[in-house]
Amino acid sequence: MSLHVVTHIDPIEIDGQERKALPNEADELRVVSHWNMNGWVILEWHGHSITVLADSLERAIHNARTHR
Numbered sequence: 001m002s003l004h005v006v007t008h009i010d011p012i013e014i015d016g017q018e019r020k021a022l023p024n025e026a027d028e029l030r031v032v033s034h035w036n037m038n039g040w041v042i043l044e045w046h047g048h049s050i051t052v053l054a055d056s057l058e059r060a061i062h063n064a065r066t067h068r
Helices: 054-065
Strands: 006-009 029-033 040-045 048-053
Touching: 040 054, 048 054
Parallel strands: none
Antiparallel strands: 006 029, 029 040, 040 048
16 A cells, blocks of 8 residues: 655745745645655656656756755
């Protein structure tokens, strides 16, 4: 049995422009568990989805936060 997990993330900026209005559901980034592979996650945004290795995404976030 697999558990379907979805995390919704509201954007702070889109195309470099700060979001000042209330969050729009269409602009949410969704991080979704993969139906079969625990090490994969699905990123969904504006009707598009991309499946990536969770470890690679975590590493990319770490690198982006510690680039200085």
